[in-house]
Amino acid sequence: MEIAVNRKARFNYEIVEDFEAGIALTGTEVKSLRQKKVNISDGYVLLRGPLVQLINCRIEPYEKGNIMNHDPLRPRNLLLKQKEIDRMRGKMHERGYALLPLKMYFKGRYVKVLIGLGKGKKSHDKRSSIREKDIRRDTEREMKDYK
Known part of the structure; x- marks a missing residue:
């Protein structure tokens, strides 16, 4: 079940x-995620020593929570294998890539985050992706009218 998608990242x-x-x-964070009260579009991932942390991802406080409710912007640890962490660290230092949260979803009873290793697009690349999206939308519209 999909919780949140970061469309700006792509x-x-x-x-x-x-x-x-x-x-x-924490427990109240999971309850807020079940209500889909999360914003990952401003978030990013940092490698801090052996830890991988999700920074600036806002999970709203649980509305029925008590005094023990969570901080909405606290850094959250991500759970990855050491081999994956080493691979990310190497690519980030070698080529200047950024780590971004792409999607947050439930897999069974666990919450998973899809992290993307990406390089920033230039403005002309963004224009070409907009153009391709418009062409794809127009062809779908014409195919729908053809049926």
Whole structure:
């Protein structure tokens, strides 16, 4: 079940590779995610030593929570294998890539985050992707009228 999608990431960045990561959450955060009260479009991923953290991802406080409710903008640890972390670290230092959250979803009873390794697009690349999207939309419209 999909919780949130970061559409700006695919528009502003050319995604080269993606990784699926678990995320360490508290109980009230999971309850808020079930209500889809999350914003990942401003978020990014940082590698801090052995830790991989999701920064600036806003999960709203649970409305029926008590005094022990969570901080909405706290950094959240992502759960990845060391081999994947080393691969990300190497690509980031070698070619200047950025790590971005692309999608947050439930897989069974666990919350997963799809992380994209991407390089920023230039403005002419963005224009070409808009043009391709418009062409695709027009052809779909014409095919729909043809049926």
